[in-house]
Amino acid sequence: MISFIARRLAQFLVTLLAASFLLFAVTEFSPGNVASKILGPYAVQSQVDLLYDKLDLGAPLLERYGRWLGTLLGLSDNTLGDPAIGLGLDDPRGPRYFGNLGYSLMLKEPVVDVLAQRIGHTVALAVWAIGFIVPIALILGVMSGINAGRPLDRGISGLTVTLTSLPEFVTAVALLLLFSATLGWLPGTSALIQGDQWSRASQMVLPVSVLVIASASYVTRIVRASVADTLRRPFVRTARLKGLSPQRIVLQHVLRNALIAPLTVILLQVNWILTGVVVVEAIFAYPGIGSLLLKAALFGDIYVVQALTLLALTVAVGTQFVGDVAYMLLDPKIRLR
């Protein structure tokens, strides 16, 4: 078991390393482009050339990736904040520390500070969303699965097929039309500004609802399929022939087996929510890292995009790792192997 976890951990690190190289290669493939992105659209060619030399951007891609990784891990200096370069970028922590993600070119601040201001909002959004998604999906999915083919199942399935077909922004427009434009119960934006006429809680309702509607319907479908499938297995027939009550069969035998597969799907939803978060934050002007990613991409703020993507990659690969380990702990057939 230890060796299984160790192997998975090694795989996690290798995958993350490869993904980060890919990220670096795409964003910094053309070095001239990097220098002009740093200086902005009004820089003259001679300035671009000067920066190109100072940052030694002519070095091979692999060498630049090594340097980038070294800076991130706190092994080498980030030369961008050097007063000799004269970009006016300054980091109070100095040029060398673990987790140095560079500077935001858009906000002229270290990326770490920019992230620290916003990440809490996004985590709150995601935690609230997952807190609703999991119980809703489990209850609806199990109800639908144990009644497979009956009207209740048809109703739930019809609803979830429709809801999974709705893009997040369509759900958002529908909810805004109803609760904000028509009824006036909830605010149309969620900027979380102090002293707003709407409370913070009321500003969270619509963004969380959009994420819940988009994801819960999908997870419900997976849970339903798994429960319906488990009910067809021979051990359920055996339990029924032994005279166990239907409630007992479902609660003690079916659920334990049926909920293993959806677990990994729920973990992968964390991944899915990352995409949803970008959309939802943009729609509601929510001050998290999703809306920051969008602004940074449109501005060409490569270091912010790198940092946020790296974060997304770590979460994505990390949930896969956690999912594999959890799967092994829950399913004795895999554990023994």
Place this chain on the structure above:
Amino acid sequence: MAELGLSEPRGLALGRLPLLGAILRSRAATFGFVIVVAWAAVAALAPWLAPYDPTMIDFAAAANPTPSAAHLLGTDSVGRDLLSRIIWGARTTYAVVPLSIGSAFLLGIAAGMLAGYYGGWLDHLVSRLGDVMLAFPALVLYIILITAVGPSMLNIVIAVTLAYAPGVSRLARSQVLALKHQDYVKAAEARGEPGLYVMVMEILPNARGPLIVDLCLRAGYTVILIGTLGFLGLGLPPPTPDWGGMVVEGAPLLPVYWHMAVLPCLAITSVVIGCNLMADGLREAQA
């Protein structure tokens, strides 16, 4: 072979008909198919169907953009005919989605079949690369590409291809592993057919069921993605009529003129529901 009463190798004789048959056998799939094909016809016939030029501005109508005899679905806030823009917007979706899904499946099926058929180091390489690519959601991948080279249709196609190919490849690989020990595959190998022939002519036609279901699902996701990109202002530049872009233009006026945002939303949703119904119906037809 025919005079012996034996059938031709399946892939050749069955052609396209059984797929249509499978669709028609399920009511849900038929309904979905009709929606998807109807929108395809709208996209193809846009120049003849649309009553106005989608970029033409009717200043008089902009003063009262609600539906009228001249503008059946009303106009947007600057006075462009909404019906014409929705009709032309279908073209954007029907150009980008088949292109990106097509290349994702081409790459995914090729990689997955090679990995599954030959196994060994090739299989390891494809699986590991797939793991790396799966860490990038399509939207994030596209955002990275925008940061590096700016928004374009080609970049949407690249992002979708790279984001979806690993999933397709896993599915194709598992299908090959399930089928490669079948007698007809062994027979073809014994005849001395090259690997490529065995994969394309023997295995692929028998593996296509789950792949087609997956294709319908992923086409639906891509319609959502294209709409989302348009909505976020990352899609094709205005004034190209694009459903997602129309929603974001109409959204600020939601309290007064709800039709501007809601009608393009309905267009996008109907295509996605069509794709999902086809996927569901076909999956049940196979089960």
